[in-house]
Amino acid sequence: MLKQDLLGAHIKAIWLAETQQALFNSLMQVMSRPGRLDNWEQWLENSPAYLAVLATLLDGEVSLNDVHGLLTESDWPMLQAKKSEVELANYLLCDASKMVHIQPSLGTLSSPDFSATLILKVAQLSVKQGSMNLKLTGPGINGEAQVAVSGMEQAWLENRNGWCSAFPLGIDCILVDDTQIMALPRTTRVEILEAVHNGENN
Amino acid sequence: MFNQTFSADTQFRKASAEYNFGFLDEYAKKEVRRSVLKAIAIPGYQVPYSSREMPMGRGFGTGGLQLTLSLIGKKDTLKVIDQGSDDSVNAVNLRSFIEMTCPGIDTTTKVSEATLIQSRHRIPERELREDQILVLQVPYPDALVVVEPSEDKRKIMHGEADYSRLLVKLYEDIVKFNEITISHRYPTRINGHYVIDPSPIPRWDVPKLNNSKSLILLGAGREKKIYAVPPYTLAEPLEFDDIPFRVESFNDSTGKRRTCWRCGCDHSFLDEFIDAQTGDKRYQCSDSDYCDEQIKSQVNNQELEG
Numbered sequence: 001m002l003k004q005d006l007l008g009a010h011i012k013a014i015w016l017a018e019t020q021q022a023l024f025n026s027l028m029q030v031m032s033r034p035g036r037l038d039n040w041e042q043w044l045e046n047s048p049a050y051l052a053v054l055a056t057l058l059d060g061e062v063s064l065n066d067v068h069g070l071l072t073e074s075d076w077p078m079l080q081a082k083k084s085e086v087e088l089a090n091y092l093l094c095d096a097s098k099m100v101h102i103q104p105s106l107g108t109l110s111s112p113d114f115s116a117t118l119i120l121k122v123a124q125l126s127v128k129q130g131s132m133n134l135k136l137t138g139p140g141i142n143g144e145a146q147v148a149v150s151g152m153e154q155a156w157l158e159n160r161n162g163w164c165s166a167f168p169l170g171i172d173c174i175l176v177d178d179t180q181i182m183a184l185p186r187t188t189r190v191e192i193l194e195a196v197h198n199g200e201n202n
Numbered sequence: 203m204f205n206q207t208f209s210a211d212t213q214f215r216k217a218s219a220e221y222n223f224g225f226l227d228e229y230a231k232k233e234v235r236r237s238v239l240k241a242i243a244i245p246g247y248q249v250p251y252s253s254r255e256m257p258m259g260r261g262f263g264t265g266g267l268q269l270t271l272s273l274i275g276k277k278d279t280l281k282v283i284d285q286g287s288d289d290s291v292n293a294v295n296l297r298s299f300i301e302m303t304c305p306g307i308d309t310t311t312k313v314s315e316a317t318l319i320q321s322r323h324r325i326p327e328r329e330l331r332e333d334q335i336l337v338l339q340v341p342y343p344d345a346l347v348v349v350e351p352s353e354d355k356r357k358i359m360h361g362e363a364d365y366s367r368l369l370v371k372l373y374e375d376i377v378k379f380n381e382i383t384i385s386h387r388y389p390t391r392i393n394g395h396y397v398i399d400p401s402p403i404p405r406w407d408v409p410k411l412n413n414s415k416s417l418i419l420l421g422a423g424r425e426k427k428i429y430a431v432p433p434y435t436l437a438e439p440l441e442f443d444d445i446p447f448r449v450e451s452f453n454d455s456t457g458k459r460r461t462c463w464r465c466g467c468d469h470s471f472l473d474e475f476i477d478a479q480t481g482d483k484r485y486q487c488s489d490s491d492y493c494d495e496q497i498k499s500q501v502n503n504q505e506l507e508g
């Protein structure tokens with residue numbers, strides 16, 4: 001379902017205001033309710049889910065670092081975001097199957113909102129079993145929630161837990177697989193229940 | 203050639219000049235949306251944003267309005283409440299502005315039908331659901347303003363969760379008057395850290411913030427702040443061991459709970475009226491939708507019995 005903009009060019013749904021309104025509401029719900037998985041398939045039209053997240057949130061006022069080079073050159077003018085160093089970027093796009101040593105902005109005590117939001121691409125999110133099962137507690141969760149993540153280096157979660165250890169400082173994570181989305185705001189306590197290693201051990 | 207260019211250009215300008223769905227341009231909405239996500243991730247923290255000029259004075263709910271306009275879509279059903287009523291001038295004006303700028307949305311006065319509820323001064327009596335969002339209009343967002351005039355210092359105090367001076371002020375007032383003197387805007391601690399001004403809701407509504415099923419967003423247009431109480435989150439009114447928090451009492455001098463003269467309800471927040479003719483006091487549910495609902499269910503019950 002391609003639509004036309006005012007100048008007659010075809011644009012994909014994720015760049016349309018009406019889609020972004022729907023996607024934002026989903027994003028707001030998953031950020032409010034860690035452990036909730038929403039499926040964005042009907043809006044994606046082959047666009048990667050991480051691109052849909054960025055399209056929904058970014059414009060020229062904010063900065064992005066594409067840590068693992070997931071974006072194509074043609075995505076940048078559409079997103080309008082400024083390219084920035086990792087340490088300063090408002091948004092970081094990362095491939096969670098590859099660990100890198102980075103230091104995202106954690107904000108300050110007076111302005112904890114001056115912190116990075118990480119968009120982490122994983123292989124699979126599920127409410128059933130996966131290679132890494134997580135127990136979540138904290139604001140937004142009625143009791144506890146369990147989710148399974150596959151295709152994510154455990155070190156990402158360990159680093160995340162470190163970055164979020166001194167509230168209100170911290171980072172907020174949005175996890176995406178091919179079509180699904182979930183969030184781990186800095187307030188969520190994440191416990192790794194079990195990790196099944198496939199292949200080599202580190 | 204000139205004419206063709208000219209006409210394409212004017213068409214584009216005309217299309218741009220027409221109001222965008224939701225009045226705000228998409229950049230303004232994105233900024234509000236980014237702020238909303240931060241507000242949820244840092245419960246109770248006042249996220250600054252660049253509040254836009256709205257075609258009504260700040261102080262008329264422009265903070266709440268900008269939130270609503272940034273969230274609303276054609277599938278939404280909106281309810282607008284002002285001091286418990288959908289029919290007051292403020293509520294009617296806000297509702298018609300949103301209807302005019304958001305073609306395709308539905309509006310309702312019934313809280314059970316609404317997906318998005320914008321309110322001033324009250325939280326509905328009926329418990330909200332997970333699929334509903336409450337937007338509260340806020341005139342003064344910072345609970346610390348009564349003890350610290352400098353915003354920079356207040357921001358540090360909030361970050362450190364240092365509320366000792368606020369607690370002393372609160373305690374002094376209570377000792378002086380031997381009673382909780384704060385009727386509205388009761389300071390409430392969210393998730394054990396930030397203390398918020400929960401907007402001018404009565405103390406009666408403060409417990410509804412705690413462990414709420416719905417997301418609650420608060421917007422202050424003049425002060426350019428957005429903050430949130432996420433669902434299933436601890437919200438505790440500040441209190442002392444010897445003086446616990448309590449809500450307004452609606453008991454008469456004999457200790458009997460007053461009831462709504464209209465629907466007979468004995469468990470809702472009541473507004474007091476003076477009967478112009480007799481000079482007597484009258485009490486009525488402040489939440490008019492709740493009052494109507496109770497009358498309707500009584501009629502239904504009578505029909506079933508009869």
Ligand SMILES: [Zn+2]
Pocket residue numbers: 462463464465466467486487492493494496
């Ligand atoms: Zn009543």
